[in-house]
Amino acid sequence: MTAPGAPAGQQTVRRHNLSLITTALAAAPSSRAELAQRTGLTKATVSSLVDDLITRAIVVEGEPANGGVGRPARPVRLDPDGPVALGVEINVDYTAACVLDLTGELRCYQRHVVENRANGAAEVIEQAAAVARAVLAEAGQPLLGAGLALPGVVADDGTLLRAPNLPGLAGARPGMQLADALGAPVLVVDNEANLGALASLRADPAAGPDFVYVSGEIGVGAGLVVAGKLFRGASGFAGELGHVVVTQDGPDCGCGGRGCVEQYAGQDVLLRTAGQPDLERLEAAVTARDPAALIAVAQAGSALGVGLASLLNVIDLPKVVLGGMYARLFAAITPPLTIQLNRRVLAPRRPGRLSRSPLGGDAAVRGAAGAVLDRALSDPAGVDWPAIV
């Protein structure tokens, strides 16, 4: 983004100033004059930077607003038809992909049911790449980069350290494999609950700056947001709600322990107890007030409440956002869950403590794409932008 011959100091300043402009525009569109005011940069500097961003299709300048006095201001905004971010989620029983434009709008989305549990890494990645290619073709815009959500613990270098429900991928570096398959950079690789939490931070006004995002899938996880930032713990293993204990002598768990939340409130157990083959059928049975389905959901909600109470007694966050299948089953699962929270959580109750994620089951894949936008717009000179023809 900077002239190659410019001295290092000047390049650093220009890089910083560019980030001021894109960060300001990610918050709200503004005229060049407003941008100068909001960033503290001179109008000449703003104009030079905006011109640069326009040639790369990162921002676009609108028509002058009518009706005011004086020379009408032309609003500058991030270009919705410019480069896009790809989100990919590989989960145990589905793969999803989405495209967000630079303004954060969802342009395309696909979710495919696929039984990944028994598959090897190559097969899983190729199938995910196919879904990714499909949404990219549908979007038809140049690709900035991809983010990848995985149902397990991800190391800083992108290695999938632990994925009890996806053994074929454990120890692999799926981000690198996906980058090879797509021929495109994968800029972010993270746990799906963490990315769901980041998506909630972007798009869920009920969440606030301190909350737990709960991801309910085959596995159960939590993303912890403290003071507006993801809390990952010493080695990335924070928020493993699925392996908080409900009953010490309970059923064996894939983690090697017993009686973990996942063995009471995970999708496999819930469907089995309800006698339903999939979530769609379970939702229909709950709506039809089928007794087995209602009992199964109540038991899962109660056990999830016990685990969440322990989590909140450890980390004391004021809000809980339910995502994934818990968002879909929200009305049925929250009464027993709330009973446990009210009985067991020591911190004072807050109005609106429990809410349903407006992103439903799509938080993680949207968070994966959103994390790419966050990274690119907070430091536009730190990523390679696609060439615009």
Next chain:
Amino acid sequence: MTAPGAPAGQQTVRRHNLSLITTALAAAPSSRAELAQRTGLTKATVSSLVDDLITRAIVVEGEPANGGVGRPARPVRLDPDGPVALGVEINVDYTAACVLDLTGELRCYQRHVVENRANGAAEVIEQAAAVARAVLAEAGQPLLGAGLALPGVVADDGTLLRAPNLPGLAGARPGMQLADALGAPVLVVDNEANLGALASLRADPAAGPDFVYVSGEIGVGAGLVVAGKLFRGASGFAGELGHVVVTQDGPDCGCGGRGCVEQYAGQDVLLRTAGQPDLERLEAAVTARDPAALIAVAQAGSALGVGLASLLNVIDLPKVVLGGMYARLFAAITPPLTIQLNRRVLAPRRPGRLSRSPLGGDAAVRGAAGAVLDRALSDPAGVDWPAIV
């Protein structure tokens, strides 16, 4: 500490510079020349500040070191015979008080067995004040201020929000009452596990910057230290290990829940199961390999391990320091505890994950006094120092 007539800007600068000097001296004694180097202040400024601190008996200048070339340097250090910090701990079945001098050395310590459970606030506070007066008389040095450790959740304003094992004090502001009884400022009021964690941060090299300090008393609590700072949660309720669930349908707990850690690993249950009247007798029975005592300790250790595993799966900290009665029973309680951690904690095992607090049962009361020192030495102009006769 500053001349009353000096302009505000100058007072602020002098206050900041004083804090640089005392912070440097809290880390290590230094000559005036070394202090100038370490703080970046001029030698003249250092000398003026040190002279000021000497007149208040906060620092003292030693004899010149012999044997070097040139003018021998005189070491400046915090004055061990100057003002002292008082720590007071009110717990369910004992009250303790200690005095730390400015260098952090323990000067006096007393612990009295007292059954506070059924007592009202006035009685509890008066008894604590009597213990405090006794250690202060023994120390015979001027009092800087006191810190108070309480077995419950403490609000920012010092109100004891929740103390299931000490109902007489719930809702009270014991720090204000103690200040009245002593006629001295109470500068710090906090939960005993939090203060135990702070004491470990000061005095336990095995703890490191990220650890859980576990306090085992009648109640069970944890102080969470993340990146060298206490993590309190949104409303001060973080680290409530005693109310993490071991078995959802377990025995009723004073918190209103069931099957909490405290009902398996708290002191009351442990003594009852072992058939022993107090900790001294329990320790002796364990040493004598009394079967009932060994079984009781093993059951408590296993349940504590289950709760700690849930805690670590939520917050992912690399070290656990056992304090209070768990430090006293360390050898007997750790084997069953370690089995549960190894089975259930998802994060990779670390060498030396579990350690015994070298402060034993005294961490909280020492942390209370230490927190007073931290506050006074990080900003000496922010507290009233006692007049020196």
